Structure formats: structure tokens, C-alpha cells
Amino acid sequence: MATLKQVAAHAEVSVQTVSNALNAPHRLRPDTLQRVTKSIELLNYRPNRNARSLRTSAVELIGYCVPSWPHGQAHLVMDQFLHSLCGAAEATARHILLFTAPVGVEGMPVYEDLHARRLVDGFVLSQTETHDPRHGWLREQRIPFVSFGRVWGETTQPGPFVDVDGAVGCATAVRHLHETGRRRIGFLSWPKTSGLAEDRLSGWRNACQELGLPTKSLAVRCAEDTIEEGARATAELLDSGQGVDGIVAISDILALGALRELGARGLTTGVDVGVTGFDDSPLASVVSPGLTSIRQPMDEIAAELIAILTEKQSNSEVPDESTQQPSSTERLLQPELVIRGSSAPG
Amino acid sequence: MATLKQVAAHAEVSVQTVSNALNAPHRLRPDTLQRVTKSIELLNYRPNRNARSLRTSAVELIGYCVPSWPHGQAHLVMDQFLHSLCGAAEATARHILLFTAPVGVEGMPVYEDLHARRLVDGFVLSQTETHDPRHGWLREQRIPFVSFGRVWGETTQPGPFVDVDGAVGCATAVRHLHETGRRRIGFLSWPKTSGLAEDRLSGWRNACQELGLPTKSLAVRCAEDTIEEGARATAELLDSGQGVDGIVAISDILALGALRELGARGLTTGVDVGVTGFDDSPLASVVSPGLTSIRQPMDEIAAELIAILTEKQSNSEVPDESTQQPSSTERLLQPELVIRGSSAPG
DNA sequence: GCGGGGAGTTTTAACGTTCAAAAGGGCGTC
DNA sequence: GACGCCCTTTTGAACGTTAAAACTCCCCGC
Numbered sequence: 001m002a003t004l005k006q007v008a009a010h011a012e013v014s015v016q017t018v019s020n021a022l023n024a025p026h027r028l029r030p031d032t033l034q035r036v037t038k039s040i041e042l043l044n045y046r047p048n049r050n051a052r053s054l055r056t057s058a059v060e061l062i063g064y065c066v067p068s069w070p071h072g073q074a075h076l077v078m079d080q081f082l083h084s085l086c087g088a089a090e091a092t093a094r095h096i097l098l099f100t101a102p103v104g105v106e107g108m109p110v111y112e113d114l115h116a117r118r119l120v121d122g123f124v125l126s127q128t129e130t131h132d133p134r135h136g137w138l139r140e141q142r143i144p145f146v147s148f149g150r151v152w153g154e155t156t157q158p159g160p161f162v163d164v165d166g167a168v169g170c171a172t173a174v175r176h177l178h179e180t181g182r183r184r185i186g187f188l189s190w191p192k193t194s195g196l197a198e199d200r201l202s203g204w205r206n207a208c209q210e211l212g213l214p215t216k217s218l219a220v221r222c223a224e225d226t227i228e229e230g231a232r233a234t235a236e237l238l239d240s241g242q243g244v245d246g247i248v249a250i251s252d253i254l255a256l257g258a259l260r261e262l263g264a265r266g267l268t269t270g271v272d273v274g275v276t277g278f279d280d281s282p283l284a285s286v287v288s289p290g291l292t293s294i295r296q297p298m299d300e301i302a303a304e305l306i307a308i309l310t311e312k313q314s315n316s317e318v319p320d321e322s323t324q325q326p327s328s329t330e331r332l333l334q335p336e337l338v339i340r341g342s343s344a345p346g
Numbered sequence: 347m348a349t350l351k352q353v354a355a356h357a358e359v360s361v362q363t364v365s366n367a368l369n370a371p372h373r374l375r376p377d378t379l380q381r382v383t384k385s386i387e388l389l390n391y392r393p394n395r396n397a398r399s400l401r402t403s404a405v406e407l408i409g410y411c412v413p414s415w416p417h418g419q420a421h422l423v424m425d426q427f428l429h430s431l432c433g434a435a436e437a438t439a440r441h442i443l444l445f446t447a448p449v450g451v452e453g454m455p456v457y458e459d460l461h462a463r464r465l466v467d468g469f470v471l472s473q474t475e476t477h478d479p480r481h482g483w484l485r486e487q488r489i490p491f492v493s494f495g496r497v498w499g500e501t502t503q504p505g506p507f508v509d510v511d512g513a514v515g516c517a518t519a520v521r522h523l524h525e526t527g528r529r530r531i532g533f534l535s536w537p538k539t540s541g542l543a544e545d546r547l548s549g550w551r552n553a554c555q556e557l558g559l560p561t562k563s564l565a566v567r568c569a570e571d572t573i574e575e576g577a578r579a580t581a582e583l584l585d586s587g588q589g590v591d592g593i594v595a596i597s598d599i600l601a602l603g604a605l606r607e608l609g610a611r612g613l614t615t616g617v618d619v620g621v622t623g624f625d626d627s628p629l630a631s632v633v634s635p636g637l638t639s640i641r642q643p644m645d646e647i648a649a650e651l652i653a654i655l656t657e658k659q660s661n662s663e664v665p666d667e668s669t670q671q672p673s674s675t676e677r678l679l680q681p682e683l684v685i686r687g688s689s690a691p692g
Numbered sequence: 693g694c695g696g697g698g699a700g701t702t703t704t705a706a707c708g709t710t711c712a713a714a715a716g717g718g719c720g721t722c
Numbered sequence: 723g724a725c726g727c728c729c730t731t732t733t734g735a736a737c738g739t740t741a742a743a744a745c746t747c748c749c750c751g752c
Contacts, residue, residue: 014702015702015739016701017702019739020701023740027700028701029700050737051738051740054396054708054737054739055707055738055739057396066429067425068429079412079415079424082428083412086446096445097407097441097444098410098428099441100432118394118395118396119441226634228632283629286573350709359732361732362711362731362732363730363732369710373731374730375729375731396707396708397708398709399709402709402711
């Protein structure tokens with residue numbers, strides 16, 4: 001494996017010149033640059049990342065804790081997210097390092113250790129919980145991080161975040177169902193303890209009120225995110241005798257439950273009742289009729305996450321104690337409604 | 347951030363002694379060890395991984411290419427796999443580095459680059475395809491790797507692998523359905539081009555023949571892995587007039603299609619017809635009745651992958667040109683049938 | 693002709709760790 | 723008491739890179 005020294009010898013220049021050829025080519029005379037470049041190619045030289053990181057004390061690696069869900073409750077869009085995140089990281093010559101850690105504050109020593117041993121420069125957090133303790137902890141330790149998802153239950157966010165406007169997403173779904181002629185639109189939600197759920201619920205309620213649609217007793221809470229619960233809640237809506245003709249579900253799984261219940265009752269999804277889900281998970285396109293769903297713009301999210309994290313790092317070189325302003329970067333991105341058969345004009 | 351030097355000064359020993367305290371504690375006199383250990387704890391010292399890697403030229407990082415599927419066709423158990431893989435890596439003080447690459451041989455320069463720049467020691471491959479070119483390429487470059495999944499279509503495997511015996515899995519499913527009283531068991535498969543599918547199909551066929559059950563025209567191929575196709579194939583089976591009372595599906599998605607079709611015909615899953623899926627994806631437990639499914643032992647798989655990769659690395663220190671035997675490590679693990687309502691005694 | 697300046701290049705000195713070899717100290721042996 | 727040996731600790735060098743300072747030309751102005 002060729003080193004800088006060998007390239008230097010081959011091109012008959014000093015090591016530093018070769019280094020400059022790669023990191024600051026404008027400093028070289030054009031002919032020298034060309035000569036060095038040729039030697040680099042000829043010897044198939046690749047800089048040793050460890051040596052570079054040791055010198056510059058930047059590893060260009062970003063830590064991401066792979067979430068461990070209770071069995072059966074899986075993150076159906078995680079592979080999409082990871083793919084986007086990797087892509088965004090690579091666009092800035094960085095990579096993603098995966099690790100596991102206990103949930104909550106219990107896991108913080110793991111984060112701290114990875115940072116102290118210089119395995120990563122910073123972290124991308126996801127699966128934020130209400131009053132998530134990780135953000136504040138990392139902030140105190142001055143460990144760079146950015147969160148995918150707001151921390152619910154706080155008046156001010158404990159750090160930079162990127163999130164998707166779930167309320168707007170649900171409002172869009174409501175308006176779409178309204179446009180296709182639905183007038184009694186129900187909402188399948190989660191327990192009140194979920195900040196995420198309350199946010200999305202508010203989007204549904206506001207949109208309905210704006211359009212002059214009823215909301216009273218049209219929101220049903222599901223105890224867990226299963227097809228079974230979605231079906232049960234749908235049954236509840238249909239049995240309420242309000243003539244429900246549209247259902248906005250807070251997740252694709254619950255929406256699938258709705259589809260099942262409609263089918264069981266001999267109703268035609270997309271004709272008798274319009275249904276939308278959330279996340280545009282693989283399920284949405286695999287089911288039939290296809291499930292209209294609210295898609296989070298993963299590529300954009302990932303790009304913003306990486307951008308915030310990298311600009312944070314370069315800024316943190318001047319950690320001015322006195323003017324320690326939060327200056328948290330906050331990005332709220334707009335989701336996109338992917339329309340499929342489940343909401344076809346009825 | 348404390349360094350070895352600072353710890354050494356604090357404990358009044360040389361740097362090397364502190365290094366030894368961590369890497370070869372038996373070399374120190376007990377009292378010295380204790381003094382050094384105390385200083386390490388007091389200063390909260392953590393070795394700098396970059397410096398260590400530079401010196402030892404081992405980064406303890408394993409590359410894994412995050413698969414990019416055509417939209418809609420997702421890897422439902424990827425998060426399980428990644429979680430297990432991370433855990434196994436961490437058990438040996440290693441970590442997983444994620445990256446993206448074009449599929450097939452096109453992506454090999456990315457692998458080569460990561461290895462040349464010393465970002466990773468080796469790779470875990472997955473999503474192997476028939477005649478996958480990656481394995482041979484890596485082998486030629488003498489880049490350590492291990493494959494999750496056999497390379498189908500080869501007479502000898504091009505490298506070490508860990509895989510799950512899909513044939514045995516399907517045979518188990520057949521026997522289970524037989525035990526619960528089913529006598530005409532169909533099989534939902536994929537196109538013939540999939541080596542994976544042929545393997546699992548053979549398991550179904552052999553088990554049926556062993557039990558004296560019919561197989562003729564009881565295997566149906568689905569063009570793609572969707573609920574729609576699963577439903578269509580199930581309809582085909584039911585319409586064939588053979589009195590099918592059991593269905594072994596090659597994937598959970600296809601099984602879901604079977605469930606839907608049964609429901610649509612007023613048949614009760616688990617009573618009239620028993621159904622099994624494959625992978626025990628989150629869907630299996632989220633659907634109702636729960637889907638009996640064949641679970642791949644992810645933790646065990648991951649542990650074997652990491653074990654093979656790490657022993658490979660320590661062996662490769664003696665790359666004896668003359669006795670260049672393949673010596674590929676090959677592990678075939680047994681899957682486990684997770685029984686749920688979809689196959690309840692009928 | 694000589695100092696000033698700038699572009700291009702080299703030299704020096706790290707970054708934090710580990711390996712190899714050398715040094716020190718205690719102890720038994722003859 | 724000199725020698726050798728083992729056990730522990732130290733010294734010196736190296737891993738491959740980059741930041742910063744130093745050096746070398748060469749051109750310019752006065």
C-alpha cells in the first residue's frame with residue numbers, strides 16, 4: 001500500500017508537496033501538480049484515514065444508534081432513512097458508524113465513550129421521546145449532535161433538529177380526501193402520551209375545522225400500532241353511525257387495519273371510504289389497492305441533518321463561553337402526499 | 347482530553363507502562379498496575395482510536411453496504427439484522443460502518459477505496475445475487491469479507507459465508523401444518539431465477555413427499571413479492587379444486603396476500619386453511635390472526651459473521667502463497683418456526 | 693545593487709499510540 | 723563477589739499524515 005513518502009520519492013518532491021497536491025492543489029505550480037498527480041495515480045495512492053484523523057483530530061464519522069424496538073414494533077422506513085443518511089454523509093466525504101446503546105440516559109456513557117475514543121465526531125439522534133434526556137446530556141458534554149425529530153414536551157428545543165411537519169401532512173391528507181368528495185373524515189391516532197400523535201392530530205382537526213367538517217368523536221385512539229387495533233378503531237368509527245367516508249391514519253399499519261375492516265364489511269376502499277396512511281412505508285405500495293400515504297422527504301431530511309452537523313463542527317472551533325447562545329438550528333420540512341388507490345375519488 | 351502522556355505523568359511512570367496497563371496488564375507489578383489504573387480512572391482517560399489504528403494498522407471497523415431496493419420492495423428484517431450485527435461487532439470491540447455503493451461489480455471500487463483508505467478492515471456482504479461478482483472480486487483483492495447468504499449458481503462458494511437453511515425451514519413448516527391436520531399443502535414461490543426460492547421450494551417438496559403428500563401443481567410462482575401477487579396465487583391454488591388446506595409462503599408478504607384472499611372468500615385463516623410465512627418480519631405479529639413464520643436466528647447469524655471475519659483477519663497475517671487453500675468457512679444455521687394463529691389446529 | 697515581497701517548495705515538529713530493544717534491579721548460583 | 727537470569731520498566735523509533743515555519747528563487751522598485 002503506497003504512502004505519501006513513496007509518492008513523494010516517485011515524483012521527486014517532498015511529502016508535504018504531495019499532501020498539498022491533494023488538500024490544496026492551488027499552491028502548486030501547474031507542472032508540479034501534474035507530475036505529482038501522475039505519480040499518485042500510477043502508485044494508486046490513497047491517503048491513510050487514520051493518520052489524517054490523528055493529525056487533524058477529525059474522523060469524519062457520524063454515530064447513529066440503531067434503535068431496538070420491542071419485537072413486532074418495527075421501523076418500517078429505517079432502511080430508507082439509513083440509505084439517505086449514508087448518501088448525504090458520503091456527499092461530504094463522511095460515513096455513518098452504527099452502534100447500539102441502552103435507551104434513554106442509560107445509554108449516554110456509550111455515546112460519550114465513542115466520542116472520547118475518537119470513533120465519531122458527532123451523532124445523529126432519532127426515535128426521540130417525550131422529554132428525551134439524551135439531547136440535554138450531549139449538549140452539556142459539548143458533544144456535537146443533531147436530532148431527527150423534535151423533543152416533545154419541551155418549551156425550547158435542547159438542540160438542533162430536523163423534523164417533518166406532521167400536522168401539515170395530516171392537513172394535506174384531509175384536504176385531499178375533501179377534494180375527492182369525503183365529508184366525514186375520521187382520524188386513527190395513538191395514545192395521548194405521544195407528542196408526535198398530538199401534533200398530527202392537531203393537523204387533522206384544524207384542517208377539518210377550516211373546511212367546515214365535523215371532528216367531534218371522529219378521532220379514535222389505538223392502544224398500539226397494530227393492524228388489529230387499526231381494524232378495531234375503524235369498526236368503532238363505522239359503527240358510530242356518523243357516515244364516515246374518509247379515514248386519516250397516523251401510521252401505515254393502522255391504515256392497513258382500516259383496509260382490512262372495510263374489506264370485512266364488504267366496503268370498497270377508495271370508493272366507499274377513502275383511507276390515508278403515514279410514512280409511505282413499503283407496505284403502502286405492496287397492498288392492494290395501494291395505500292395513499294404521507295411521505296417524509298428522507299433525502300432532504302438526511303441532507304439537512306448532515307449539513308447542520310458539519311457546520312456545527314466547524315463553528316464549535318470558537319466556543320465563545322460568554323456569548324453562549326443556543327443558536328439551535330431548527331428545520332421543519334414539508335411531507336408529501338403520495339396518492340394511490342385507497343383514496344381514489346369515491 | 348487526557349492522553350497517555352498525561353496519565354503517565356500523573357502516575358509517575360512511563361507512557362509505555364500505561365499502554366501496557368491497558369493492553370498487557372500481566373506485565374506490570376500489581377502495585378504499579380493499581381497506581382496506573384487509578385490515574386486512568388481519575389483522568390477519565392480513553393485511548394485515541396486513530397493513534398492506535400495508525401500504529402497497529404487495524405481499525406476494528408467492518409463495512410456494510412446498505413442495500414438500496416427498488417421502491418416498494420423493502421427488507422423488512424433489516425433493522426433486526428443490523429441490530430444483531432452491531433451487537434455482535436461490539437462484543438468484540440468492533441463497529442459497523444455503513445456505506446452505499448452501486449449494485450454488482452460497479453460498486454467494487456467503493457469497497458476497494460474504503461479498504462485502501464483504511465476506513466474498514468473488511469466487509470459483511472448481504473443481498474447476494476445469483477453469480478454475485480462481489481465475492482470473487484474481493485477475494486482476488488485479498489480484502490477480508492464474509493457473506494450473509496450463499497452465492498447461488500456456483501459449484502463452490504467463492505468465500506466464507508453464513509446462511510440459513512431455507513429448505514429445512516420450509517420442511518419444518520410443512521411438517522407443522524401436517525401435524526395440525528393439513529393434507530394438501532401449497533407453496534407460494536418466486537420466479538425460478540431466484541436461487542433462494544429454488545432452495546426453499548425443494549424443502550417444501552421433499553417434506554411433502556416424505557409425508558406422502560401431493561405436490562403436483564401445488565407450487566405457484568409469484569412474479570413479485572407483493573400482497574397482490576400472494577393473493578392471486580392463493581386464488582389460483584384454491585380454484586384448482588384440489589382442496590388445499592395449507593399454504594407455505596416463501597415470504598411474509600406473500601403470506602399476507604394469502605390471508606387477504608382467504609378473508610375475501612369467507613374462509614377462516616388457521617381454521618379452514620393454515621398459512622405460514624418466512625422471516626418473521628414485524629408484519630407477522632402485527633397482523634391478525636398472527637402469522638406463523640420461519641425466523642432466521644439473527645443474533646446467531648451476526649455472531650458467526652463477525653467470528654469468521656475476525657478469525658480471518660488474524661489468520662491472514664500468514665498469507666502463505668504456496669498453500670493457498672480456499673479454507674472457506676461455511677456455516678448453515680437452522681431457522682426456527684414461530685407459531686401463531688394463522689396455523690392454529692384446523 | 694540591495695531590500696522587499698510573493699510564489700513555490702522543503703524542513704521541522706507534532707498528533708497519540710505501540711513495538712522492539714535496551715536498561716535497571718533483585719536474586720540465586722557457583 | 724562476579725555472573726547470569728528473570729521480571730519490570732524505560733528509551734527510542736516508527737506508524738502516515740498535516741500545520742506552521744523556514745527556505746529558495748525570482749521579480750520588482752528605487
